[in-house]
Amino acid sequence: MKELVTAALTAAKERGQDVADVPLTAIAATAGISRSTLLRRLGGSRAALDEAVRESGVDPGGRPPVRERAIEAAALLVAERGLAGVTLDAVADRADCSLPSLHTVFEGRDGLLAAVFERHSALPGLEALAADPPERLEDTVRALHATFVAAFAHEPRIVPAVFADLLGRPDGPAARVMAASLPQSLDSLDRLLLPHVRSGRLRPLPTPVLVQLLLGPLLNHVLMRPVLEPALGAELPSMDETVDIFVDAYLRAVAVPEGGATRAAESRGGADSP
Template sequence: MSDVDVVPAELVRAAIRAAEASGQDVAEVSLPAVAAEAGISRSTLVRRLGGSRRALDAAVRAAGVDPGGREPVRERAIRAAAVLIGEQGLAATTLEAVARAAECSVHSLHVTFRGRDGLLAEVYESYTPLFDIEAILARSGEDLRQTVCAVYRAFVTGLTRQPRVAPALLADALSRPDGAAGRLIEQYFPRAMAGIGDWLREEMRAGRIGRRPLLPLLSQLLGPILLYLVSGRLLGSGPAAEGPELDQACVELAELFVRAVAPSGNTRGGS
């Protein structure tokens, strides 16, 4: 008798249900969890499996379900949703579409992300340049020009890398401010502006930037690089920027920013 023949069909179904409920592959679900789903004790489960967890996995595979050996649902779903957003837009990125692309159940997405907004938030966190920029500002020194250039590179990388998640979310937020992307921007924008704003205030206190209102200063910092991207069609269907060309643009725009915001009589942007 094979391993598959040993395992009762109700235990196979219980294992699959437990996996879907936890957002895991069957192979990742503990035997106590399978036993609880089946309404029996762990010892009873082990006995009915013939003493082998391998038998359960083999029976699940024979039932047409991959028991494991794959990435967790969370990683598969985030990547699948990112591709859908970049290629088809936010409206097409339904939980059903993500489940098909990630080869999981809609229920497992609800369990893992607590709904579509939770999934989109994790996609945003995985592809936004915000955290890279925060890290740059956290270790910034006295060389303003170098810091601004690094911020620009991180900003451009985040907006131009494949899949094009950030541009798609931004476009959706601008067209539908009350939609899912708009809620994401509303959630994360204050954090981004607070972090950059704190850094700019510190630069003003250190005398590397002239005293001026914060909002115009933020516009001076981010406006030119965003305009560069838009004018180069990098947020749309145009080709991605060439490495050297893009790098040089970041250097030149950083230089222009430093000169524009320098205190009177100082255009060096350093110590």
């Protein structure tokens, strides 16, 4: 049976399909035997082959792939238990897959947590925003705030759990997860902010500084809001009002006044002229 499992996995990889979706004819051809011989060796049904593939640590398919089931299961576990409470054993049990298959797909726990964070963090929203950015600086800043607020409120609540772990264990899995997603996040933020720097609408500060000034107050507020709401009640501005305040404060801090932007652009144009 081992050589048949190898043939099934090879055929599935070559065709880009789950094992369960690969025709027996293709598996037989890969194994160098006829379909009738394959069926005879399987006892007349492919169920034995699918079970053997599953025992080898690979899900044969016929339902959502292991990757999808594991990401969904891990996200729910993170929301329930926090990052520290998520083990590969628990994910395998919740996703109804084998432990070896998780190692094969994600190369360990950090890879799985990184995939969960990538899907449920602000990254998808950032990439979508960078692909179709607003023209006005104020609209860009407001859209960035809205993207991060939505990420914190998104269910299952992965982003708050990651920040909780990061604050409690600066060298823990959350730090590694965020480091893995940082290049993609900074690339999107560069595409959103640097055009405004080049046009003279935004002060020419390093991107990390621009981002920290942009998101620092917002992240601090969102993390503290569950404590502030019962304490301050109606005195606490709504989330929309809070975003308006932070957008205005950011623009006052780093935006170049309209006249200054025009002079800066003219100055650069003159410097570029022969």
